Amino acid sequence: MSGIVNGINNLFNLYFFLIILRIFLTWIPSINWSVQPWQTLKEICDVYLDLFRKFIPPFNGLDFSPIVALLVLQLIQNVLVFGLARLI
Numbered sequence: 001m002s003g004i005v006n007g008i009n010n011l012f013n014l015y016f017f018l019i020i021l022r023i024f025l026t027w028i029p030s031i032n033w034s035v036q037p038w039q040t041l042k043e044i045c046d047v048y049l050d051l052f053r054k055f056i057p058p059f060n061g062l063d064f065s066p067i068v069a070l071l072v073l074q075l076i077q078n079v080l081v082f083g084l085a086r087l088i
Contacts (some may be wrong), residue, residue, distance in 0.1 A: 002088045005081055012077040016070065019045050021065050048073070 022045040025031055025038070034044050052065035052072075 005084045005088060008084065009077065009081045011065075012073065012081070015044075015048075016073060016077075017047065019066065019073070022046075023048075041055060 018041060022041055025041070031038055033039060049066055049069050052069040053063070055064075056065040056068055058064075
C-alpha cells in the first residue's frame with residue numbers, strides 16, 4: 001500500500017477507536033461531557049453517530065445505532081482503501 005492509502009486507512013482506524021471510546025465512556029455516569037477532552041470527543045463522534053440515531057431508535061433503553069454506524073464505517077473503509085490500493 002502506498003503512503004496515502006495507508007494514511008487514509010489509519011485515519012479510519014483512529015475514528016473507529018474514538019467511536020468505541022465514546023461508546024464505552026457513556027457507561028460511566030460520572031463523566032461530565034461539557035469539559036475537555038470529553039466535549040471534543042463527543043462532538044467529533046456524535047456528528048457521525050447522529051446520522052444513524054435518526055433512523056434507529058433506542059430499543060428498551062439500549063442504543064444499537066453505534067453498532068450499525070461502526071459496521072458502515074468499516075464497509076466504507078474497506079471499499080475506499082481497497083479501491084484506492086488497486087488504483088495506485
